[in-house]
Amino acid sequence: MLTIITSPKGGSGVSVCAAAIAGAANAVLVDLDGDQPALLGTSPDATSTTVAQWMAPTPPPKVAEPGTLITRGDSNLDPGDADGWTRCARRLDALAMPVVVDAGCSTVPTALTGIPHQIFAVLRPCYLALHRWYRQGHHCTGVIVVDEPGRALGVDDVVRCVGAPLVAHVRWDPAIARAVDAGLLGVRRPAALAVLDALATRAL
Template structure:
C-alpha cells in the first residue's frame, strides 16, 4: 500500500506525521518503507545524513525499478528509509509514475514524505492514500484548495489561537479529516533529541493509530 503525505505550506508537520505513520506501520503491519522526498526524515529519526544515493538520484538514473530497495537503510525495526539523495528530480519526470505503480502494487507498506508543495503527479496519482497534512491556517487551506492534487484524507495539526475547526478544513479542501493532532511540546522534544524512532510520543501514536492499521 502506498501513502503519500504532503503539505500545501511549509511548517505543517509533514515529516513528523510521515515518520510517525511509517514507525506505526512497521510496528503493526510489518515491513515498511519511508521514502523521503524532502530531506528531513533522517534528522527527525535521529539518524546521520545518509551517504548513499537517494530516491531523487534513482529517478534520474536508468536503474531497474526493482533496485529501489537497494538504496534503503535501516531506520528502525521493520523500517527501511530511502533518503532524498543529492539530486533533485523534476516532478514531471516519467520515472516517478513507474515508481508509483511499483510501490502501489508492492506488499510492503510504503509511506512517502513529499514535503510541501505539489508532489510528483505520477507518484501521487498511484497512491491508495493521499494525505494532506495541514494546520487550520487560512493561507495554507487557500493554497491546498487551489492545488491540482485532491487528497483522500486530511491530517489536521491543531495549534492554539486558530479560529478554523476541523470541519472548516474538510469543507475547504473537499476531503474528510482522518486524523487530528494537538500541538504537543513532547513531539518537538522527541524530534530535537533524535528520539522519534525509539520513543514515539503518545500524542502521535494515538492520533495516527487508525491510519497505520
C-alpha cells in the same frame, strides 16, 4: 498501497506525521522532502538507497526491507522526469509491503498517483494554508488536522474547506517539537501521535 503525506504549506507537520505512520506500520518511508534523517536522528550510510536510484534505469543496489528509509540524497529530483518517476512508482508498487511517501509541500509526481494510493493532507487551522490549498486545487483522500490553540479557525473549518473526511486529529503538544529538535522521533514517539496508528493500518 502507497500512502502519500503532503501539505500545501511548509511547517504543517508532514514529515512528523509521515514518520509516525511509517514507524507504526513498519513501512518503507520515501523521503522526498529531505528532513527525515535529521528528524529520526539517523545518518544515511553507504548502503542506503536514494530516490534518484529508484528513478534510475538500473534497479537500486539494495532491496528495500520493512522499515527502510529511502532518502532524498543530494540529487535534484526533477518533477518533470516522467520516465524516472514511472520507474520509481513501478518499483515501489512491486514491493510486498506498505510504502509511505513524505512529499512535503512539493507537487506530488503524477506517476506516484498512477498506482494504488491514498493521499493524506496535513493541515493546521491556518487561513493561509487553507487559502493555498483552495487556490492550488489540491485533492486528497483524507485530512490530518494538527490542531493548535489560539487559532480563529477550528477542525470543522479545515474539513469543510478541504472537502475530504477527517482521518486524524493531532492535538498540539510541545513534546512533539522537543522530540523533533532532539532527533529522537524514531525512538521516543510522543503520546499525542498515537492517533495516527489507525492510519498505519490503512497503509497496509
